Structures are given as C-alpha cells and as structure tokens.
Amino acid sequence: MTTTPPPGGPTVAGQVPLSAVLDELAQRRPVFHSEADLQHSFAQLLWELAPEVRSRLEVPRRHNGRVERLDLLCLGSPGRTAIEFKYPTRRWTGTAGTPPEDYALRNHAAMDLARLHFVRDMVRLERFCSQPDENGLAVLLTNDPSLWTPPAAARKRTRDEDFRIHQGRVLTGTLLWAEGAYKPHTCTLRGTYTLDWRPYAQVEGVSGEFRCLAVSVSPAPAKLGDQAAEEAEGTREATALPPPSDKSHVLGSPGSWPDFPEGLDPQSVSFREARCTWHGTACTETPVKVVRSRDGRRWAACAQAVRSLTTGRES
Structure with missing residues (x-):
C-alpha cells in the first residue's frame, strides 16, 4: 500500500493541519532544549x-x-x-526564540541509530493506528544535514543503508540492518x-539550519479472516464490531470479571491499545475489567462501563 498525505497535507486529530502547527511553532521555538521540550511545546x-483537541503525553500501549x-x-x-517525535542534533550554542533563550545543544554522533529509531517509530505507528478514525505522524526535527542529504554515489555501503531517510x-517492506547481520534491528x-x-528554522552560527521530516501513517486496512481465526482459537476478542446491546448477553457478574x-x-485491539473497547473509539478511559459476552467475545471495560452492566444480566 502506498501511503500519501491527504489533500493539503496530514492533519492532527482530523482538525488542525500539521503544517500550520509546525509553521507557528517555528516562529515561537526555532530551537528546543531536548526531545521532551519539543513534545511539550507541540502539545501546548x-x-x-x-x-477542543485533547493531548496526552507518554500514553501506554500494549x-x-x-x-x-x-x-x-x-x-x-x-x-x-x-505522534512520535525524534530530535537528534549537532552541537550548537546560541540564543533563539521569542522571548530569547540560551541553548547548548549536544552532539548526537550516532546518526545511523537516529535513522533506525525513526523507522522504528514508523513501524510502531503502523501498529498503533488500527481504527478508521486514527492516523499517525512520525516527526523528526534536526540540524544535522547528514540526515536529509542524499549520500554520495561512490561511497561504501553502510550498515544502516536500508534505513537512510x-x-x-x-x-x-523489510529493512535489514547490516544486510541482515543483526536481526533484532x-x-x-x-x-x-x-x-x-x-x-523549519534558520538560526545564527554553524549548524544553525533546522529541517523537519514528517511521515503520515494511515490506519491499517482490515485483515480478512482475522475474525474466523479468532473464533477457531476460541479467543474472539473485541474488534471493530459493536458490543452486545442487550446486557443479558454478558456473562457473569462484576465480581467474577477478571481485572x-x-x-x-x-494481539487483540483491547490488549494492544489498553483502552475501553466496550464504549468504542470515543472512550479514552482506562479499562479496569475484562467482560465476556455469550458470543465468545471479550471486551475491555472502563469503570463507567462496569457500572452500566451491573443490572439486567444473566450469570
């Protein structure tokens, strides 16, 4: 599947163009002290x-x-x-931003690992974006030209050749580290x-040019046969199907439901995303119980869902 940004470029939460956020951010914060500083400033x-867009930092996914x-x-x-962020830098010292701030960026020498970690972010986002209303953005900001400059044609092949960005x-497809010599990568x-x-921004001094790479990841397409495979294994977990509307189809009682x-x-949505699948994608509450329906499916249920299921059931 070829992944291309939507017309006008990717958006954040379906509302704000990413380009608008980056343009405004560059005016206010051309430089950041750290990756965490970049994350916080973007969210702010x-x-x-x-x-109306709610932002959550460091969200756990299973x-x-x-x-x-x-x-x-x-x-x-x-x-x-x-969104996943990366901020590998070259050494730069100076003053930038409004109001002005002093910065002392350190030198991240291992740019081959920076490429590897960025690609890993893309892989993770492909895995995280499992619903039709989800998209992913891998964002890398740097002042190291070796990341955006094409390599010379006559150079020797490097261990991160497949991961060049x-x-x-x-x-x-499949990208190999050192031509497959180190399989964990x-x-x-x-x-x-x-x-x-x-x-992105131009500030004074050597290594003062900053550029940004943003890769848009679309929701994963539905996989044919997944539901049949789950049924055969007797582990039908919550998928895109709605939960049973009749509470009598829920087995057991809150005291018997496992945490x-x-x-x-x-591999289920409930486990991987650690969210309440009983309420669907609109719910951001943390699940507390696993509820099973008579058709064999299991659902991650938040505290509110558990309360709503305490009456009208058959055990």
Whole structure:
C-alpha cells in the first residue's frame, strides 16, 4: 500500500493541519532544549490552536505482553492522531526564540541509530493506528544535514543503508540492518513512504539550519479472516464490531470479571491499545475489567462501563 498525505497535507486529530502547527511553532521555538521540550511545546501550541483537541503525553500501549509509550496522543471529535517525535542534533550554542533563550545543544554522533529509531517509530505507528478514525505522524526535527542529504554515489555501503531517510528516499517492506547481520534491528513497513523534508528554522552560527521530516501513517486496512481465526482459537476478542446491546448477553457478574488485561489475546485491539473497547473509539478511559459476552467475545471495560452492566444480566 502506498501511503500519501491527504489533500493539503496530514492533519492532527482530523482538525488542525500539521503544517500550520509546525509553521507557528517555528516562529515561537526555532530551537528546543531536548526531545521532551519539543513534545511539550507541540502539545501546548496545539491546545492554543485547537482547544477542543485533547493531548496526552507518554500514553501506554500494549504489544506482545509489554507496554510501549506513545509520545503524544491527540484526541478530537473527527479523529485521533498518534505522534512520535525524534530530535537528534549537532552541537550548537546560541540564543533563539521569542522571548530569547540560551541553548547548548549536544552532539548526537550516532546518526545511523537516529535513522533506525525513526523507522522504528514508523513501524510502531503502523501498529498503533488500527481504527478508521486514527492516523499517525512520525516527526523528526534536526540540524544535522547528514540526515536529509542524499549520500554520495561512490561511497561504501553502510550498515544502516536500508534505513537512510534523506530527501526523496522511498521506504517500504523489510529493512535489514547490516544486510541482515543483526536481526533484532530488522524492521518491516506495511506502507510505502516517499520522504519529503521541509525547512523549519534558520538560526545564527554553524549548524544553525533546522529541517523537519514528517511521515503520515494511515490506519491499517482490515485483515480478512482475522475474525474466523479468532473464533477457531476460541479467543474472539473485541474488534471493530459493536458490543452486545442487550446486557443479558454478558456473562457473569462484576465480581467474577477478571481485572484488565487478564484473559485477553495479546494481539487483540483491547490488549494492544489498553483502552475501553466496550464504549468504542470515543472512550479514552482506562479499562479496569475484562467482560465476556455469550458470543465468545471479550471486551475491555472502563469503570463507567462496569457500572452500566451491573443490572439486567444473566450469570
């Protein structure tokens, strides 16, 4: 699948164009002290531009039995956007911004690992964006030209060759680290991405040019046969289907329902996203129980959902 930004470019939470956020951010904060500073400043500005969009930093997501942290989750009525940030820098010291601030950026020497970690962000976003109203954004800001400049044609092949992210590069499929010599770094992308860097800011001094790379990740397409496979294994977890509207189809009582995420398939939406699937994508509350319906499906339920299911059931 070829992934291209929507007309006018990608949006945040279906409401604010990413380009508008970056343009305004560059005027106020051409430089950041750290990646955490970038994350916080982006979220703060987004709230000013669109107060109805809710921002959540360091959101936990479950995958293969462990918790991963999403840098920023933006929640709006038209949709949700998962954002991962990277801020690898070259050494730069100076004053920038309004009001002026003093900065002393350190030198991140291992730019091959910066490329690897950015691609890993893209892979994670492909995994996180599992609902039709979700999109992902991998954002990298840097003042190191080696990241956006195409390599010389005559140079030797490097261990991060497959992970190059320079202007015009196309990333897709399985990417091998050191031609496959180190398998833990292997990454596989579902989509096809053409990389396009944009100017961000120009400040005084050596290494004063900052550019930004933003990759838009679309929701994962539905996989045919997933539901049948889950039924065959007897582990039908909550998917895009709605929960049973009749409470009598819910098995057991609150006292017998296991705490979240006990009993869930690690590959299910309920487990991976650690959110209330009983209420659907509109609910951002933390699930507390796992509820099972008579058709065999399991649902992650928040405290409000548990309260609403305490009457009118058969055990």
